[in-house]
Amino acid sequence: MPRKLIIDTDPGVDDAFAISLAALSEDVDLLGVTTVFGNVPLENTTRNALRVLQLCGRADVPVAAGAHRPLVHPQIARAGHVHGMDGLSGRSAALPEPERELEPGGAVGLLVSLLEAADEPVTITPIGPMTNIALLLAAHPHVKPKIDRIVLMGGGVDRGNSTAAAEFNIWSDPEAARRVLVEEDVPCVMVPLDLTYRCAVDTAWLGKLASTGPIGAALEALTPDYLASYRRALGWDGIVLHDAVAVAEAISPGILRTESYPIEVDTTFGPGRGATLVDRRLPGMRGEGEGATAQGAVQVAVDTDVNGLGEFVLGRLTRPTAAAS
Numbered sequence: 001m002p003r004k005l006i007i008d009t010d011p012g013v014d015d016a017f018a019i020s021l022a023a024l025s026e027d028v029d030l031l032g033v034t035t036v037f038g039n040v041p042l043e044n045t046t047r048n049a050l051r052v053l054q055l056c057g058r059a060d061v062p063v064a065a066g067a068h069r070p071l072v073h074p075q076i077a078r079a080g081h082v083h084g085m086d087g088l089s090g091r092s093a094a095l096p097e098p099e100r101e102l103e104p105g106g107a108v109g110l111l112v113s114l115l116e117a118a119d120e121p122v123t124i125t126p127i128g129p130m131t132n133i134a135l136l137l138a139a140h141p142h143v144k145p146k147i148d149r150i151v152l153m154g155g156g157v158d159r160g161n162s163t164a165a166a167e168f169n170i171w172s173d174p175e176a177a178r179r180v181l182v183e184e185d186v187p188c189v190m191v192p193l194d195l196t197y198r199c200a201v202d203t204a205w206l207g208k209l210a211s212t213g214p215i216g217a218a219l220e221a222l223t224p225d226y227l228a229s230y231r232r233a234l235g236w237d238g239i240v241l242h243d244a245v246a247v248a249e250a251i252s253p254g255i256l257r258t259e260s261y262p263i264e265v266d267t268t269f270g271p272g273r274g275a276t277l278v279d280r281r282l283p284g285m286r287g288e289g290e291g292a293t294a295q296g297a298v299q300v301a302v303d304t305d306v307n308g309l310g311e312f313v314l315g316r317l318t319r320p321t322a323a324a325s
């Protein structure tokens with residue numbers, strides 16, 4: 001039975017690969033895509049999501065736009081310096097124009113209607129700021145039994161990227177992240193930077209992708225700005241497909257090895273704002289209330305077969321599928 005999936009996203013180059021990974025996987029029932037501000041403003045992330053689905057021949061997938069700003073406090077820093085000002089290395093306009101219009105009810109409305117209609121539990125994969133998911137769970141708790149897992153790309157165990165302490169998706173809306181990761185009781189898998197950085201792919205991998213056909217070539221063509229940014233960050237010719245690592249786990253549970261930890265999210269305005277505090281103390285040392293979360297623990301992705309994951313993603317992105325539109 002295909003795995004039911006909804007992706008909440010801020011495309012973003014790595015988001016484009018992640019959306020394509022799900023859209024081209026025959027064992028995935030991609031119920032819908034919802035967009036959020038993040039790498040670039042909402043208008044751009046939404047346009048990019050529609051175009052990437054059109055590229056993959058998946059104009060059948062409904063798309064709805066969500067939050068254009070965080071839940072509580074402004075966070076105005078986008079990531080155009082990493083993904084390009086249009087979110088796709090300036091190449092968004094090179095993608096096919098979408099045939100499909102946006103769904104009228106907005107992201108939370110689409111999430112609610114898809115979850116209510118689902119005849120089996122759905123995996124939700126937030127790969128941008130978690131604003132839409134926090135709003136969904138706060139306003140429509142009745143849909144929680146329909147959620148199998150929330151598999152998110154975000155957070156860092158020992159590091160950040162937006163600050164020394166905070167990863168971009170969490171840093172963009174710490175209050176939303178805390179709502180979902182700490183205050184709710186929905187099973188969560190957090191795929192942090194510590195693991196995604198280890199899953200970087202090189203230009204040889206990108207070259208293989210580009211040689212597989214029009215979709216692979218179009219995805220590779222979205223990477224120049226992203227590659228320039230990660231060439232500086234990594235010190236070698238590669239890119240980090242953060243979001244594809246999370247979607248790989250969503251569509252192939254267990255491809256990442258996880259460990260269970262209480263988590264806290266720093267929503268103060270100190271240097272740690274947006275940090276995900278993964279409590280790795282020995283269980284006996286976690287006094288009641290200290291580091292224990294209000295609701296259970298989170299599965300934190302800590303390891304994977306890095307080469308196997310790269311082959312999995314490449315294989316899925318190059319599967320024969322509907323001709324690119």
Ligand code: RIB
Nearest residue numbers: 012014127128168169242
């Ligand atoms: O920190 C990496 C995350 O932030 C990825 O989701 C990337 O797309 C950006 O949104």
Ligand code: CA
Nearest residue numbers: 012015127128
């Ligand atoms: Ca993203």
